[in-house]
Amino acid sequence: MEIRNQKHQVLTNYEVLMALRTVKDSKSSHSTKNLATITYETIQYLENTPCKDQTQENIENFIIELKKFGRLTKSEILTMINDPPTLPVHIQLIVEDSEERLSETQVDEIIELSKKYFPNAS
Template sequence: MKILEANAGALTNFEVLHFLRAKGASKDPTRVIAKVAQSEYKVYDYLVNTAASAQTRENIKDFLTSVKQHDLAKAEVLNILNTRPVAEVEIFPMIENCEERFPDEEVSEIVELVKKTLPPPLIMKQEETATLKNEQGKEISQDQNENEGGEQMDTS
């Protein structure tokens, strides 16, 4: 690999995670074989639990294309990409003078754009799935308990 331009700009968490995976961080469970430093494994462990773990180049490209209309600075776009805010409250600290620069409707548009184009972190997906299963399990067990209770009453 040849470096074309040193310090060309800040990297997204997705790019850093992709780089660490290319070095072998995800393939070596013992963390001895791959040419990855211990500090890089710590970064990898952190990034796997963030929004970057579920993002793809296509998601990022779609987001960057769509967000151009909102006149955000590169650093603001980078922060939004890396943190994937899902509420307006989370956007305000990321955008300088957000209240003065953007009306509430535009901030809502940015949040909806994030939700639409950037996938949630894998951990969030797993939590949603577990919650859904728990809710379904409780419904099923309540239905079973009601049925069992009714059957017991009938046989008594």
């Protein structure tokens, strides 16, 4: 796979789900049986993840609010979007050296933001 545009090198699970639904709905004559199967199975998988209830607006607002923590990497933010943290230990698994980079208060704030923007994540 080649990245043609560096600006679009990573996608959230939500963005992948939306793109695959578009592919499925287009029913292009160029679609092969393998593509249809992969599209269907991936959609089925993603519909059982937190992204099924996400919106572009909530994702954007979550990212804006995370900026106040400044030191989070793009991959850490992406992981929080794809798998919203609900417990402090979850953040420890997502954020490298979280004990040194985030205070307990900040961890609690991130969890609250996660619940605010992704309430159906479990």
